[in-house]
Amino acid sequence: xxxxIKNGRLIDPKNGIDTRQDLFIADGRIxxxxxxxxxxxxxxxxxxxxxxxCPGLIDLSARxxxxxxxxxxxxxxGITTVVCPPDTRPVLDEPSLVERLIQRAEALGxxxxxxxxxxTKGLQGQTLASMAxxxxxxxxxxxxxxxxxxxxxxxxxxxxxxxxxxxxxxxRPQDYQLAKDGVAHDGEMAAxxxxxxxxxxxxxVAIATLIELAKSTGVRLHLMRLSxxxxxxxxxxxxARGVAVSCDVAAHHLHLAEEDIGYFNAQARFDPxxxxxxxxxxxxxxxxxxxxxxxxxxxxxxxxxxxxxxxxEAEVGARGLELLLPLVLAWAREDGLSLGTALARVTSxxxxxxxxxxxxxxxxxxxxxxCVFDAETEWTITPDAFTSVGxxxxxxxRTMSGRIQAVVAGGRLL
Amino acid sequence: MAEMLTQSRLNPQLDxxxxxxxxxxxxxxxxxxxxxxxxxxxxxxxxxxxDVKKVPLLRGKSVFNLFFExxxxxxxxxxxxxxxxxxxxxxxxxxRSSTAKGExxxxxxxxxxxMHADMFVVRHATSGAPFLxxxxxxxxxxxxxxxxxxxxxxxxxxxxxxxxxxxxxxxxKDFANLRVAIxxxxxxxxxxxxxxxALRTLGCGEIRAIAPKTLLPGYLEQLGVKVFHDMxxxxxxxxxxxxxxxxxxxxxxxxxxxxxxxxxxxxxxxEKLALAKPDAIVMHPGPMNRGVEIDSSVADGPxxxxxxxxxxxxxxxxxxxxxxxxx
Amino acid sequence: MPEAIPTxxxxxxxxxxSLAEQLRPHLTPDTALVGIYSGGAWVAERLKQLLDIREEVxxxxxxxxxxxxxxxxxxxxxxxxxxxxxxxxxxxxxVDDVLYxxxxxxxxxxxLFDYGRPARVELAVLADRGERELPIEPGYCxxxxxLEEGEELILGRxxxxxxxxxxxxxDRG
Numbered sequence: 001x002x003x004x005i006k007n008g009r010l011i012d013p014k015n016g017i018d019t020r021q022d023l024f025i026a027d028g029r030i031x032x033x034x035x036x037x038x039x040x041x042x043x044x045x046x047x048x049x050x051x052x053x054c055p056g057l058i059d060l061s062a063r064x065x066x067x068x069x070x071x072x073x074x075x076x077x078g079i080t081t082v083v084c085p086p087d088t089r090p091v092l093d094e095p096s097l098v099e100r101l102i103q104r105a106e107a108l109g110x111x112x113x114x115x116x117x118x119x120t121k122g123l124q125g126q127t128l129a130s131m132a133x134x135x136x137x138x139x140x141x142x143x144x145x146x147x148x149x150x151x152x153x154x155x156x157x158x159x160x161x162x163x164x165x166x167x168x169x170x171x172r173p174q175d176y177q178l179a180k181d182g183v184a185h186d187g188e189m190a191a192x193x194x195x196x197x198x199x200x201x202x203x204x205v206a207i208a209t210l211i212e213l214a215k216s217t218g219v220r221l222h223l224m225r226l227s228x229x230x231x232x233x234x235x236x237x238x239x240a241r242g243v244a245v246s247c248d249v250a251a252h253h254l255h256l257a258e259e260d261i262g263y264f265n266a267q268a269r270f271d272p273x274x275x276x277x278x279x280x281x282x283x284x285x286x287x288x289x290x291x292x293x294x295x296x297x298x299x300x301x302x303x304x305x306x307x308x309x310x311x312x313e314a315e316v317g318a319r320g321l322e323l324l325l326p327l328v329l330a331w332a333r334e335d336g337l338s339l340g341t342a343l344a345r346v347t348s349x350x351x352x353x354x355x356x357x358x359x360x361x362x363x364x365x366x367x368x369x370x371c372v373f374d375a376e377t378e379w380t381i382t383p384d385a386f387t388s389v390g391x392x393x394x395x396x397x398r399t400m401s402g403r404i405q406a407v408v409a410g411g412r413l414l
Numbered sequence: 415m416a417e418m419l420t421q422s423r424l425n426p427q428l429d430x431x432x433x434x435x436x437x438x439x440x441x442x443x444x445x446x447x448x449x450x451x452x453x454x455x456x457x458x459x460x461x462x463x464x465d466v467k468k469v470p471l472l473r474g475k476s477v478f479n480l481f482f483e484x485x486x487x488x489x490x491x492x493x494x495x496x497x498x499x500x501x502x503x504x505x506x507x508x509x510r511s512s513t514a515k516g517e518x519x520x521x522x523x524x525x526x527x528x529m530h531a532d533m534f535v536v537r538h539a540t541s542g543a544p545f546l547x548x549x550x551x552x553x554x555x556x557x558x559x560x561x562x563x564x565x566x567x568x569x570x571x572x573x574x575x576x577x578x579x580x581x582x583x584x585x586x587k588d589f590a591n592l593r594v595a596i597x598x599x600x601x602x603x604x605x606x607x608x609x610x611x612a613l614r615t616l617g618c619g620e621i622r623a624i625a626p627k628t629l630l631p632g633y634l635e636q637l638g639v640k641v642f643h644d645m646x647x648x649x650x651x652x653x654x655x656x657x658x659x660x661x662x663x664x665x666x667x668x669x670x671x672x673x674x675x676x677x678x679x680x681x682x683x684x685e686k687l688a689l690a691k692p693d694a695i696v697m698h699p700g701p702m703n704r705g706v707e708i709d710s711s712v713a714d715g716p717x718x719x720x721x722x723x724x725x726x727x728x729x730x731x732x733x734x735x736x737x738x739x740x741x
Numbered sequence: 742m743p744e745a746i747p748t749x750x751x752x753x754x755x756x757x758x759s760l761a762e763q764l765r766p767h768l769t770p771d772t773a774l775v776g777i778y779s780g781g782a783w784v785a786e787r788l789k790q791l792l793d794i795r796e797e798v799x800x801x802x803x804x805x806x807x808x809x810x811x812x813x814x815x816x817x818x819x820x821x822x823x824x825x826x827x828x829x830x831x832x833x834x835x836v837d838d839v840l841y842x843x844x845x846x847x848x849x850x851x852x853l854f855d856y857g858r859p860a861r862v863e864l865a866v867l868a869d870r871g872e873r874e875l876p877i878e879p880g881y882c883x884x885x886x887x888l889e890e891g892e893e894l895i896l897g898r899x900x901x902x903x904x905x906x907x908x909x910x911x912d913r914g
Contacts, residue, residue, distance in 0.1 A: 186632065187632070187633065188632075188633040188636055190631075191631035191632055191633040191634065191637070192441070192607070192633075192637065193541055193542065193569055194541040194566075194567050194568035194569030194570065194604060194607055195541055195542075195567075195569075197631075197632075263425075263426055263542075263545050263549075264541070264542030264545045264546065266546075305518065308518065308520055308546070308550075309518060309519060309520075309546070310519065310538065310540035310541070310542045310543040310546050310566075310567075311540070311541065311542040311546075312540045312541060312542070312567065313540055433814075450817055453818065453819065454815065454819045456820075456821050457802060457804070457805070457819045457820060457821040457822070459821065460821035460822055460823070461805070464855060464856055465855070465856060465857060466854075466855035466856070468855065469805035469806060469852075469855070470805070470806060470851070471805045471806075471810060471815075736805070736815050737814070737815050739810075739815075740810050740811075740813070740814030740815040741814050741815075
């Protein structure tokens with residue numbers, strides 16, 4: 001389908017564009033930027049006057065229990081590529097399961113799904129999964145999701161094996177033993193509220209271990225969901241030494257801190273936990289700097305029941321697809337960053353993490369994933385505005401901007 | 415930060431007019447409310463001296479004891495207090511029945527709400543459970559039901575905190591110049607947290623925490639507490655010594671090597687007590703582990719007010735329930 | 742015949758003396774006075790002195806026995822009751838400053854009975870403002886008075902101990 005998107009503010013971070021330019025799409029690819037190609041007749045025309053036109057967002061972590069509902073939600077919120085963790089039911093440790101997932105997603109024609117494959121069979125942390133087969137089936141990297149690997153020898157071997165094929169390994173930097181009894185950051189809130197704490201050491205010890213193993217095995221390492229200032233510092237230092245490590249942060253962690261637990265608000269229970277205000281500031285700084293490559297939604301849908309229990313028994317995480325763009329824009333606005341820098345962390349930089357140079361940008365020939373949004377109009381997060389996000393969202397009452405006007409995925413206008 | 419927090423979020427214990435709707439923790443309890451509870455408790459103490467140890471204040475009201483975590487002692491004192499107010503008391507052994515069948519906490523509450531309950535006295539092993547209940551009651555529009563926290567996880571035991579304050583006020587009158595030491599497993603203690611917050615609100619001169627590092631939460635200094643690892647140093651010139659119970663599971667080697675080593679360093683003996691002021695009082699929330707955190711001679715000695723704490727506890731609980739039921 | 746409030750309030754001290762004389766012929770060696778906080782307690786204390794009663798004066802706070810707990814809640818300032826004598830078998834005189842609906846008296850009687858079974862309970866008040874809501878009448882009273890809606894008769898006590906009347910408002914809006 002030929003689509004033209006005109007009069008919008010085109011922001012393409014990878015190619016350094018932030019200006020009023022028209023965009024032309026044909027056959028699922030970007031056909032031209034600025035001037036229409038000769039003989040181009042658009043079947044659909046989008047007037048993006050007053051709006052931002054940017055690459056479709058790439059979310060490096062979203063769980064998709066009900067595939068159609070979640071992918072529709074993603075697309076409706078400007079997210080055209082979703083990376084999902086392997087902790088599905090059943091676990092993504094068989095190539096046939098991966099193929100089936102990708103086929104179902106393609107049939108829906110909404111957001112694209114790029115799965116992470118299981119690093120070990122059943123995510124048990126013992127025996128290697130068939131990584132080569134899984135990669136052929138479409139997995140972009142290998143991960144343990146939130147499952148710990150307590151046997152370092154097994155982890156070492158898994159990393160070696162992945163390095164054989166130059167596969168990337170994505171791991172959560174959290175030491176199982178130091179974190180297992182805790183439910184909240186080991187800080188002032190936990191001390192006051194009598195909640196078992198997860199010390200920062202759980203993250204720093206894990207980062208140190210994983211970086212050492214990555215150096216020994218030569219594997220490309222991606223650390224999922226940083227949470228502490230100390231953690232950011234360690235990654236910064238490792239990069240300076242030339243270690244092949246990247247990392248991401250969850251959008252909620254840019255905006256919330258331990259104080260948002262308030263009176264035991266279970267909506268504020270996350271993994272990794274929300275840490276101190278100082279940690280949050282370091283995460284924002286690290287993301288702006290680029291030490292943290294990308295920000296993701298870490299979307300975790302659950303039944304309301306999951307949070308209707310005492311804090312220490314509540315399920316961790318929250319919905320995030322609806323909030324990815326608004327939270328990124330809020331971060332940019334609050335810290336005085338250019339939209340180009342901020343959007344890079346959910347487009348081109350995220351694409352770089354998954355090694356897809358054809359995604360996350362709008363040069364001629366790139367995949368036609370485009371997001372058109374209103375960056376100006378403000379609205380407030382209320383339980384009504386976001387029934388799916390939940391009544392007691394710790395973000396309730398905050399003023400946001402970022403309303404999607406149009407989404408093109410793979411050249412199709414949704 | 416703590417002050418900013420309680421101001422910026424409506425304290426779920428208080429209703430829109432600032433009156434006590436639930437008793438969930440001593441933290442965030444305004445000074446006038448604490449004072450009213452202590453003053454009212456004094457009157458209830460007198461009731462316990464009469465022939466007929468009852469007043470008709472809560473006649474016709476139903477108090478449901480929901481003890482998800484077992485405790486015969488605490489449940490009994492609440493039962494006595496409620497009965498002395500002429501309330502009907504229903505004891506629900508929830509730890510065994512419904513939750514074993516997989517019923518959630520809030521499902522249990524919903525069931526009980528339809529049984530004309532006026533008050534829930536709740537003890538739960540998870541910090542924050544009573545807050546969840548209070549918030550749920552508000553959401554379903556049952557402002558007529560009051561929640562009393564009888565102990566949640568390691569977070570709070572407000573009636574114990576209040577009766578401890580009553581005890582201190584009874585013997586020492588004024589908090590401003592007092593030095594109060596809390597000794598023992600503060601990390602896991604809801605009593606310690608409740609005492610701490612109440613002492614701060616009442617303007618206690620100096621609050622000290624004495625324990626090994628493994629038994630102390632971080633960030634106590636931010637809460638206005640002086641931390642000591644040396645008990646001799648910590649007890650010096652104290653007016654009040656609150657000894658906490660050391661639970662058996664702490665002595666298994668993970669946090670402490672043995673009961674013997676603990677007693678040597680952190681047990682209250684007559685020699686250590688002598689370092690405090692000569693008229694210092696010794697308190698303990700009970701039940702005591704003689705020879706582990708406290709020497710028998712001290713527990714039975716003239717400075718110990720532990721048995722009076724129990725008597726005061728009934729009066730304080732009557733005051734709490736009386737005030738709540740009338741709001 | 743109840744009188745309207747005179748522009749100048751009567752002398753409570755004179756009324757006290759008058760009440761004491763009403764009581765004197767009816768006292769027994771075992772009679773004890775019980776005053777209802779706080780005005781009744783003051784009156785009872787003064788009566789004990791005037792009548793040279795042997796027994797200590799009792800004081801009761803009726804907060805726990807009131808019938809308006811459901812609407813009004815617990816009074817913010819409750820004081821401990823103090824009955825320093827054996828109630829069982831004793832003739833008592835319940836003393837209050839102002840008798841109104843009779844509900845306070847009912848509460849006081851109920852409370853007294855939780856201490857024991859008195860031989861007899863009589864009621865002595867300085868002022869009776871009528872508008873009874875219960876079948877209660879004072880045995881001894883020195884002043885019957887009519888008040889307007891919202892007006893309240895309050896007994897005060899100076900530092901010297903001298904008792905006096907003042908008017909107040911009690912607007913139940």
